[in-house]
Amino acid sequence: MQEQAIAWRHAGDDIGVVPTMGALHAGHDSLVTRARSENQRVIVTIFVNPAQFGPNEDFERYPRPFDQDRARLEALGVDAIFHPPVDQIYPPAFKTRVDPGPLADVLEGKSRPGHFAGVLTVVLKLFNLTQPKRAYFGQKDFQQVVLVRQLVRDFGLPVRIVAVPTVRHPDGLAMSSRNVYLDPGQRQLAPTLQQALTEAARAFTAGETDPLRLEGLARGRLAAAQGLAVDYVALVDGATLSRPERAIPGSVLAVAVKLGSIRLIDNVVLGAERL
Numbered sequence: 001m002q003e004q005a006i007a008w009r010h011a012g013d014d015i016g017v018v019p020t021m022g023a024l025h026a027g028h029d030s031l032v033t034r035a036r037s038e039n040q041r042v043i044v045t046i047f048v049n050p051a052q053f054g055p056n057e058d059f060e061r062y063p064r065p066f067d068q069d070r071a072r073l074e075a076l077g078v079d080a081i082f083h084p085p086v087d088q089i090y091p092p093a094f095k096t097r098v099d100p101g102p103l104a105d106v107l108e109g110k111s112r113p114g115h116f117a118g119v120l121t122v123v124l125k126l127f128n129l130t131q132p133k134r135a136y137f138g139q140k141d142f143q144q145v146v147l148v149r150q151l152v153r154d155f156g157l158p159v160r161i162v163a164v165p166t167v168r169h170p171d172g173l174a175m176s177s178r179n180v181y182l183d184p185g186q187r188q189l190a191p192t193l194q195q196a197l198t199e200a201a202r203a204f205t206a207g208e209t210d211p212l213r214l215e216g217l218a219r220g221r222l223a224a225a226q227g228l229a230v231d232y233v234a235l236v237d238g239a240t241l242s243r244p245e246r247a248i249p250g251s252v253l254a255v256a257v258k259l260g261s262i263r264l265i266d267n268v269v270l271g272a273e274r275l
């Protein structure tokens, strides 16, 4: 992959990369479409990265419908699909890991220790193998976007990180490869996340700027739904991930819940809500 990517760059082509773990859905399509519109070459990586899964997480059962994914990407006109085996990314002698620092210990990182070290390590390697000018990530995983931008800044990588708005089902549930795990009852409850975010975002638009009150509104809505356990509801600064004194446009309200053993996340950028 790397030789092909270097040849494209030498020929003057910009490469856009869309890193994924496969099980592609309309959210991924929007990343690819955006990449297609901004670059001469588009590479999609499909790699279920063992390093970002905790010991009790779903690495083994993570969906891997590769033939379906390939057909979908061919229809979208990508130039290359990079689908390496685990030992190409992590050969036996592989030793180095990226330490993402303190922003990886909050929100998702608090419940998933080591997750972002695994993400940044593989993203750094995928960037080296695919030589992108631009890389496309979904806004749903907003903490991931913040940490990938930090990686790019800290290591001086010549890659622009493009965050693409979340794509939703008609009932508001954010698209996610893990939605296939939801049973019919859980699937009915899942749009509560978006409803909770919308309620708080509307209150912000109406003038409420107290972070605790905004969090409380979302938490109240989630707590009213039986069968859904709240992990966190956090109003944070979109860059530092700390709670601001007052919510401002650009602050992010992020939520994570568990429906049985299935963890769902979602967020809204205040003042820019397009839920």
Ligand code: PAF
Residues within 6 Å of the ligand: 019, 020, 021, 047, 049, 052, 119, 122, 123, 141, 144
């Ligand atoms: O968002 C994902 O699918 C993964 O975290 C990524 C960026 C492909 C790294 O494995």
